[in-house]
Amino acid sequence: MPRQIFQLRISLSGVRPAIWRRVLVPGGYTLDRLHRVVQHAMGWRDCHLHSFEMDGVQYGEPDPDGDLPVLDELDVRLEAVAGKGSRLHYTYDFGDWWEHDLVVEDVLTAEADGRYPCCVDGERAGPPEDVGGPQGYLVLLAALADPSHPEHRSMRDWVGAGFDPTAFDAGRVSTLLRRFC
Template sequence: MPAPRVSVKTKIFELEIVLAEVRPSVRRRVQVPGEIDLAVLHEVVQSAMGWTNSHLHEFEIAGRRYGIPDPDWPAQDVTDESKGKLFRLVKQGDRFGYVYDFGDNWAHEITVDKVFTAEPGVRYPRCVAGQGACPPEDVGGIWGYEEFLVALADPSHPDHDERREWAGGEFDPHRFEPAEADRALEWLAWRPLTSTS
């Protein structure tokens, strides 16, 4: 299936994604076509933040929950995220929530900072700014992450070696590579607007 194409009518939504209550701060600023559905926005958040898409997730917009409905539990009151287009659900200035991993409960606050016309030749979605490294998967949520950082920072901590090995080596919570976060979104790329589109 060919990638969708950005047209002259495509509005680009600039979103700030902030991982709530985590220190040091973890945030990403992404630009996405407004026509994407929430299932694709989920993939954008996962890729830009550095998560591995290993757990369940859910959006909450204007008091309504969006995710992947469970056919075995139809009363769960979750709207199918693949049926919700971003531009129909939010506008500039709106804020909404995204939770990833219901065990660790990583809460993200997403703000629609700007809505603008697509630029010719620019690939969307893209990551244009950010801060901080994404916590490792299954670290135990906010409290587990704090303990993880304490153990890593102190070579004499009894869990230091185990945590370092579990993290795959050195882990810098302040590390953010803009080009790396942007490259992580390439697989979701729409065909860019051309000057003749």
């Protein structure tokens, strides 16, 4: 049977203008590998906890002392829980609470010479780690855009001069995905 490739649209919730990615991922990937895809697609460094939710079922790294039942993401393949039109909810950093909507836009047959995973489209840079979630990111954007903002200089120093919230490079993301996922 030919290998299935899932075309996913990953959208970051609570942020305008929209930040999103369109990625092609093998259906045989475990949810743990899908987590790494989201991390690299958004430019994050996997510094915080995360979870997936689909149809009321939580997937992630089980905590033996935790109160919530979580199925081990290492044991679950994307193709086992999703198909065309499916939606998964992914939350990263339970302090900043970054919510993502993952939609399976299509299920394709792998191209013989295709390299997966890859990023085929998207918009805008992912927010920096530890910026304070969607609200903190809005404060950062306002401060960066206004040189007279009282936090302009400190925010620019914190985020670095190279940060451009409008920048996005699908080729660079694809390179990262193939190298680390």
